[in-house]
Amino acid sequence: MENSMKKKTFTESEEVELRRGPWTLEEDTLLTNYILQNSEGRWNVVAKCAGLKRNGKSCRLRWLNYLKPDIRRGNLSPQEQLLILDLHSKWGNRWSKIAQYLPGRTDNEIKNYWRTRVQKQARQLNIESNSDKFFDAVRSFWVPRLIEKMEQNPSNTYCCPQNNNNNNNSLLPPSQS
DNA sequence: AACATGTACAACCGCACTGCG
DNA sequence: TCGCAGTGCGGTTGTACATGT
Numbered sequence: 753m754e755n756s757m758k759k760k761t762f763t764e765s766e767e768v769e770l771r772r773g774p775w776t777l778e779e780d781t782l783l784t785n786y787i788l789q790n791s792e793g794r795w796n797v798v799a800k801c802a803g804l805k806r807n808g809k810s811c812r813l814r815w816l817n818y819l820k821p822d823i824r825r826g827n828l829s830p831q832e833q834l835l836i837l838d839l840h841s842k843w844g845n846r847w848s849k850i851a852q853y854l855p856g857r858t859d860n861e862i863k864n865y866w867r868t869r870v871q872k873q874a875r876q877l878n879i880e881s882n883s884d885k886f887f888d889a890v891r892s893f894w895v896p897r898l899i900e901k902m903e904q905n906p907s908n909t910y911c912c913p914q915n916n917n918n919n920n921n922s923l924l925p926p927s928q929s
Numbered sequence: 930a931a932c933a934t935g936t937a938c939a940a941c942c943g944c945a946c947t948g949c950g
Numbered sequence: 951t952c953g954c955a956g957t958g959c960g961g962t963t964g965t966a967c968a969t970g971t
Binding site: 773774794795796808809812816845846847848859863867 | 955956957958959960961962964965
C-alpha cells in the first residue's frame with residue numbers, strides 16, 4: 753500500500769487525484785444531494801457528477817453504510833443480536849445476507865459487531881469462534897442471557913417487519929429449532 | 930494528569946461475479 | 951467467446967474514543 757495511486761480503475765485519461773480516508777461533511781452533503789436528486793445509478797458516474805474526488809467504490813460504501821436515510825444507528829438490541837447469532841449459525845459469514853434480515857443495519861455493522869464482540873467472547877473462552885464448541889457456548893450461555901435481557905426490558909426489543917414469520921420463533925440455532 | 934491498553938467502527942483492499950460490447 | 955468496467959462481498963486495517971492504571 754505504498755502508493756495509493758498504483759492502480760486506477762476508471763478513465764485513465766483523467767488524471768484526477770483521488771481522495772481517500774475519512775469523509776468530510778462537505779463530501780457527505782455532495783453525495784447525499786446528488787443521490788437524492790438523481791438516484792444511485794453507476795457509482796463511478798455518481799462520484800464524478802457529484803463533484804467528488806472519490807472513486808465509485810468509496811462513494812457506494814459511504815452511502816450504503818452511513819448516509820442512506822434508512823440506516824439505523826446505535827446499539828443493536830438483544831433481539832437483533834439474537835437474530836445475528838441465529839442467522840450466522842445458518843449461513844456463516846454471509847454478512848450481506850444476514851443484514852437483509854435486519855432492516856437499517858448494514859453488513860459492515862454486523863460484521864464489526866461479530867468481530868469485536870462475538871469473537872472477543874470466543875477468545876476469552878479460549879475457543880475457535882466458528883467451532884461447534886463455540887456454538888454450544890452461544891446456545892447454552894449467550895442466547896439465554898439475551899432472552900433474559902429482552903424479557904427484562906421488552907421496550908428495546910426490535911421487531912423485524914418482514915421476517916417475523918421465520919425468525920421470531922426461531923431465535924435458537926437450527927440444531928435446536 | 931499522563932500514558933497504556935482496549936474497543937468500536939469507518940474505510941480500504943482484493944477477489945469474484947455480472948453484464949455488456 | 952473474450953476482455954473490460956462496474957459492482958458486491960468478505961476480510962482487514964487505521965484511528966478516534968473510552969477505560970484502566
